[in-house]
Amino acid sequence: MENTIIWESPSNIALIKYWGKYGIQLPCNPSLSMSLKQSVSRFELTYSPIKAGEKSLIYLFEGKENPVFEKKVSKFIDSISNDLPCLNKYKLKISSSNTFPHSAGIASSASAMSALALCLCSMQEAIDEMEMPRDYFYQKASRIARLGSGSASRSLFGKYAIWGEMEGLPQSSNVFAIPFTAPVHPIFDQMQDAILMIDSSPKKVSSTVGHALMKSHPYADARFQQARTNMSELLVVLEKGDFENFTRIVENEALSLHALMMNSNPSYTLLKPNTLEAIERIRDFRSQSKLPVTFTLDAGPNIHLLYPKQYKNEVIAFINSELTELLEEGKFIQDGMGNGPQRIK
Ligand code: DP6
Secondary structure, eight states: OOEEEEEEEEEEEEEEOOOOEETTTEESSOEEEEEEEEEEEEEEEEEEEOOTTOOSEEEEETTEEOHHHHHHHHHHHHHTTTTOGGGGTEEEEEEEEESSOTTSSSOHHHHHHHHHHHHHHHHHHHHHTOOOOHHHHHHHHHHHHHHHOGGGGGGGSSSEEEESOBTTBTTOOSSSEEEOOSOOOGGGTTEEEEEEOSOOSOOSSOHHHHHHHGGGOTTHHHHHHHHHHHHHHHHHHHHHTOHHHHHHHHHHHHHHHHHHHHTSSSOOOOOOHHHHHHHHHHHHHHHHHOOOOEEEEOSSSOEEEEEEGGGHHHHHHHIIIIIGGGSGGGOEEEEEBOOOOEEOO
């Protein structure tokens, strides 16, 4: 008796950054992200009752064995077997793939861990022959995804999602993310994200190491307070459609993240000369064209260029004429806000 479940789940880009954690994957400050549309992970899970002596997990990434990812998946599954008791009685065949290249500046742990959490929660439902109420299902999947990777907790929801306790938002939690359900101004409703590939070499600092740097960071408390202030201002900005303050907050978050890494001990500089040059050109373009365009950064050198959909032609023309020479092989990925995960089977 074999059964297969397939989910696709998106990556997300944080506008208010999660940087610093404590306890079991709990964030030191609330974060807010936008789920992407094209950049997704697809997980196929086949399960059947386990027999004595059988291997409990077979994992393939893009059709091939991948011991590094397999170890991560296996550790994650072990860590959640109390939450999903079915895991002890079944063997799992998991095969996954991404629609985006590795090291493209797109968080694959967010899309992967959220897709896997969804497959495992659907498996529990199928075995129990009982559907959980949908809100509860996504909340549970978000909590489980968080244990795999903090930012993955936000990928369970489309559009904008918030993870971490936030004053004035009584439903918010450190344990799972919630969708941002307040009305959002139309200018922020179909946000585009052109991911500019400055450098695709592997990350110099893993998130685990990065978050740990905040434990003894002299600016830690100020940073967590800054994130809370930026978050409460951003929530108002999203409702009002105030792109000028959106730009101020989002760029402040991106550059604060990198400033914190630069003056951590040890110190990391993840920005490349071309990242800084591109930022200058984006800011010049904005002041000359008066178009609403801004950027954010992940823990790497690549730039996420954010703008409302109605300016797509002008922004793509700007990328082609002024930014491609700064990009690795002139590459960028055109993505935008998406509607969250999708069950395929
Ligand atoms: C800079 O979620 O990758 O992208 O919980 O250790 O897996 P772990 O960290 P991770 O950290 C993401 C950091 C960030 C900001 C963000 O997405 O909020």
